[in-house]
Amino acid sequence: MIKKSYHAFHEDVYIIKLKNGMQVHILPKEDPYYSTYVELSIPYGALDLTYRLGDQTFQTPYGTAHFLEHKVFAMPDGDAFTQFSKMGVDANAMTSYNQTSYLFMATEHVMEALDYLLKMIDTRYVTHDNVESEKSIIAEELKMYLDDPNVVMHNTLMEQLYVNHPIRFDIGGTLESIMTINETMLDHVYQSFYQPSNRLMVIAGKVNLQEIQQFFKAYDREHPEKAIKPQTLYPKEPNRVSVKYHVEKKPIGISKMMMGFKLKVKKLSPHDQIKREMAMAMMSQLLLGPSSMMFESLLREGLINQQFSMSANIEKGAESITLYAESNRIQTLKKRLITFLTEEGEQALVEDSFERYKKVFLGQFIYALNNIEHKAYLYGKYYHLKSNLFDVVDLLQEITLADIKMIYHELSTKNLSILIYKKA
Amino acid sequence: MITLKHDFKTIQIALYLIDQDDRKYTTYRYLLPRLMTASTDQYPTRQLMSQACENLYGAYFKVRTERMGNLSVMSFVLTLVDPKIVKDPTLFEQALRLFDDVMHNHKEFSFDVFSDEKRMLIEHWKTLKDNKRGYASHRFQSLFFDKDLYGYPISGSLHAIQSLKKEDMEAYYRDFIHHQARYVVINGHTEDLDLSKVEEVLGPTTEMIHPFKTAFRAPRQKEMVIDYTDMQQAIVKMGFIFPIYRRDQLYDAAVIVDTIIGGYPESRLFKVIREERGLCYDISSSYDYYKGVLMISSGIDLSQVDQAVVAIEDLIKNLQDEGITDEELSHAKAYYMHQVKSSLDQQSVLTRRAFVRDMLHYVETVEEKLIKIEAITKEDVNQALKHLTCDTIYILRGEKHD
Numbered sequence: 116m117i118k119k120s121y122h123a124f125h126e127d128v129y130i131i132k133l134k135n136g137m138q139v140h141i142l143p144k145e146d147p148y149y150s151t152y153v154e155l156s157i158p159y160g161a162l163d164l165t166y167r168l169g170d171q172t173f174q175t176p177y178g179t180a181h182f183l184e185h186k187v188f189a190m191p192d193g194d195a196f197t198q199f200s201k202m203g204v205d206a207n208a209m210t211s212y213n214q215t216s217y218l219f220m221a222t223e224h225v226m227e228a229l230d231y232l233l234k235m236i237d238t239r240y241v242t243h244d245n246v247e248s249e250k251s252i253i254a255e256e257l258k259m260y261l262d263d264p265n266v267v268m269h270n271t272l273m274e275q276l277y278v279n280h281p282i283r284f285d286i287g288g289t290l291e292s293i294m295t296i297n298e299t300m301l302d303h304v305y306q307s308f309y310q311p312s313n314r315l316m317v318i319a320g321k322v323n324l325q326e327i328q329q330f331f332k333a334y335d336r337e338h339p340e341k342a343i344k345p346q347t348l349y350p351k352e353p354n355r356v357s358v359k360y361h362v363e364k365k366p367i368g369i370s371k372m373m374m375g376f377k378l379k380v381k382k383l384s385p386h387d388q389i390k391r392e393m394a395m396a397m398m399s400q401l402l403l404g405p406s407s408m409m410f411e412s413l414l415r416e417g418l419i420n421q422q423f424s425m426s427a428n429i430e431k432g433a434e435s436i437t438l439y440a441e442s443n444r445i446q447t448l449k450k451r452l453i454t455f456l457t458e459e460g461e462q463a464l465v466e467d468s469f470e471r472y473k474k475v476f477l478g479q480f481i482y483a484l485n486n487i488e489h490k491a492y493l494y495g496k497y498y499h500l501k502s503n504l505f506d507v508v509d510l511l512q513e514i515t516l517a518d519i520k521m522i523y524h525e526l527s528t529k530n531l532s533i534l535i536y537k538k539a
Numbered sequence: 540m541i542t543l544k545h546d547f548k549t550i551q552i553a554l555y556l557i558d559q560d561d562r563k564y565t566t567y568r569y570l571l572p573r574l575m576t577a578s579t580d581q582y583p584t585r586q587l588m589s590q591a592c593e594n595l596y597g598a599y600f601k602v603r604t605e606r607m608g609n610l611s612v613m614s615f616v617l618t619l620v621d622p623k624i625v626k627d628p629t630l631f632e633q634a635l636r637l638f639d640d641v642m643h644n645h646k647e648f649s650f651d652v653f654s655d656e657k658r659m660l661i662e663h664w665k666t667l668k669d670n671k672r673g674y675a676s677h678r679f680q681s682l683f684f685d686k687d688l689y690g691y692p693i694s695g696s697l698h699a700i701q702s703l704k705k706e707d708m709e710a711y712y713r714d715f716i717h718h719q720a721r722y723v724v725i726n727g728h729t730e731d732l733d734l735s736k737v738e739e740v741l742g743p744t745t746e747m748i749h750p751f752k753t754a755f756r757a758p759r760q761k762e763m764v765i766d767y768t769d770m771q772q773a774i775v776k777m778g779f780i781f782p783i784y785r786r787d788q789l790y791d792a793a794v795i796v797d798t799i800i801g802g803y804p805e806s807r808l809f810k811v812i813r814e815e816r817g818l819c820y821d822i823s824s825s826y827d828y829y830k831g832v833l834m835i836s837s838g839i840d841l842s843q844v845d846q847a848v849v850a851i852e853d854l855i856k857n858l859q860d861e862g863i864t865d866e867e868l869s870h871a872k873a874y875y876m877h878q879v880k881s882s883l884d885q886q887s888v889l890t891r892r893a894f895v896r897d898m899l900h901y902v903e904t905v906e907e908k909l910i911k912i913e914a915i916t917k918e919d920v921n922q923a924l925k926h927l928t929c930d931t932i933y934i935l936r937g938e939k940h941d
């Protein structure tokens with residue numbers, strides 16, 4: 116077991132590397148602390164639709180990763196949730212564009228739940244019948260999102276921004292695509308992606324290090340297999356957007372708009388990629404965050420409300436800056452935002468605001484460390500990006516105002532797509 | 540002032556102001572904390588106020604107005620990073636000055652900020668129907684709680700918001716502070732900090748003079764209301780009168796009832812309606828122990844909504860007739876105890892809990908609570924179950940009615 120200390124944040128990390136390639140990272144909290152949070156993540160998400168294994172290429176429908184996440188809870192003796200509940204443990208799972216995570220929070224029976232979590236991941240129980248019965252449940256989940264205009268707008272904007280990239284589709288897939296998923300596909304993606312060498316387990320909170328170490332020694336002996344990792348293939352994506360502008364009339368209370376700038380994906384080292392993601396987020400805040408001059412003006416003129424937001428998104432092979440706004444004068448707002456973001460915005464990128472935002476980011480990082488779930492999630496995210504959560508603060512210090520301005524210059528009407536839902 | 544010295548990387552300074560819930564002041568009480576934290580005399584615009592918070596390493600105010608029984612509670616919680624971590628020994632004092640500003644430095648409210656807040660609240664109302672789940676909750680609340688204050692929106696009605704004047708708001712601000720019970724909580728590593736100034740800024744604790752009341756109506760004849768809109772699913776909400784309150788003997792058994800019905804993934808609703816019948820993706824229950832009600836909520840496949848409502852009613856009836864199993868009791872108790880213990884690791888929960896305990900004079904320790912949960916019997920739960928009466932069903936659904 117390797118120990119790493121991060122004195123500035125009063126944090127220690129213990130790392131166990133298993134022979135089968137799986138890694139276990141432990142982030143203990145000192146007593147008095149009651150909860151243990153365990154998250155097992157696999158770098159297989161909604162975007163891993165086409166993959167190569169050996170000399171063969173496999174294609175899967177949209178929503179396969181999310182579907183498999185549902186089915187991993189199916190065990191020959193019943194639903195895994197029931198077993199977790201019996202232990203008084205809160206279990207859950209989530210699928211993002213790039214990873215699938217299985218997690219639980221426990222205050223008792225931690226080792227029992229840990230053992231069961233691994234048993235669940237190691238057990239393949241995908242049958243024709245249980246796949247078919249899951250389809251109606253997932254369909255209801257998708258319909259729930261389809262009743263939310265914000266989700267629908269986000270999905271439509273992604274379709275407008277991208278021509279071929281799988282980010283065009285919802286993480287859960289579509290009502291049509293999930294109907295084509297079958298047990299053979301799920302079995303194959305499970306065997307390809309869920310192998311131990313692809314897994315990271317983060318354990319945070321109240322822990323007994325010795326017990327955990329012994330547990331994984333035994334686990335390693337029983338699970339020695341190491342297999343070839345599949346390689347995800349992405350279709351070639353042009354720089355242009357698929358649809359530049361789309362307006363639809365809808366029976367809604369106020370007009371809504373989403374704008375997206377499709378950024379050219381750069382080949383960067385993992386550290387530079389994380390710096391770019393942070394710089395994109397900082398730029399968004401400097402331009403249109405609540406302390407920006409522009410935000411204040413738009414609010415004062417009654418052009419935006421509290422729903423206004425701007426976000427930076429970096430996924431594998433897809434980078435964008437997106438905005439969401441509601442307004443009674445949507446066309447005026449659209450013009451103001453385009454002019455500001457593509458012509459006048461640089462004047463908002465000044466040194467004192469930039470330095471202030473660095474403090475905010477440092478603060479947000481510390482807030483995140485306060486919550487073991489958030490901390491473990493971020494730890495896993497940066498691990499899969501081949502970095503370390505606690506190095507992020509050093510990377511933050513390396514970002515310069517020039518980096519931010521460089522990203523600003525990537526915003527142009529040429530890579531802009533707009534979607535408007537106009538109040539009917 | 541209550542001081543909690545838990546091991547967190549942030550410090551919370553919380554102020555709770557309590558008065559009787561009164562429809563006349565609902566909108567004032569909803570908007571006031573928002574206005575007070577949006578700008579001050581020192582930081583007269585929202586932009587300057589945001590910058591002031593950003594300069595404190597992104598310190599932030601979380602303000603909220605909520606109902607607890609017959610009371611209206613306004614909370615102002617300022618969270619800042621532990622000054623030792625960022626090596627800024629003046630951070631706490633600066634944060635306290637900002638809090639002082641928020642509470643006391645408003646000769647008048649900025650017309651612009653007031654107009655923005657009012658406009659945004661009106662726009663929130665106008666877009667309520669766009670958010671199907673939010674709209675269904677609003678409609679259900681007003682039906683189920685009907686003439687009760689709980690049925691009146693926490694922000695006031697659209698009419699009340701539209702008629703709101705800045706001068707009235709200012710008058711309420713100048714006057715309200717004298718009528719409030721007041722509780723202050725500090726939570727975090729404050730060993731090296733001068734806390735005497737907190738009381739100077741936020742005042743000493745002022746106990747509540749109004750009696751705390753938890754009551755609701757008796758069950759009425761069952762009402763079912765269906766609204767139609769353009770949507771893919773049906774949202775079903777069911778309201779049960781469940782007259783067991785926070786201080787009642789059967790309170791913990793009532794929590795177990797909620798857990799077994801729809802409080803976790805091993806609940807009957809989750810297992811039967813979702814897993815066995817495949818009628819929905821989400822289904823859950825929630826128990827309001829200040830009002831003595833239990834509510835079920837689910838998003839259901841349109842073509843099976845009628846079946847689902849019958850299935851849910853049957854499920855509850857079976858549970859009342861046949862009672863719970865030993866296994867259900869033991870799992871629900873384990874889950875309840877886990878919830879109690881894990882909540883002790885969350886700073887915001889601890890801060891709020893300290894205030895509630897102080898205000899309502901709860902003295903039970905966590906250890907006593909866990910022993911009490913362990914002692915709950917099947918008979919307690921089955922007895923609590925008998926108190927459940929469904930009297931309101933609300934459905935928001937797609938598909939036009941003939």
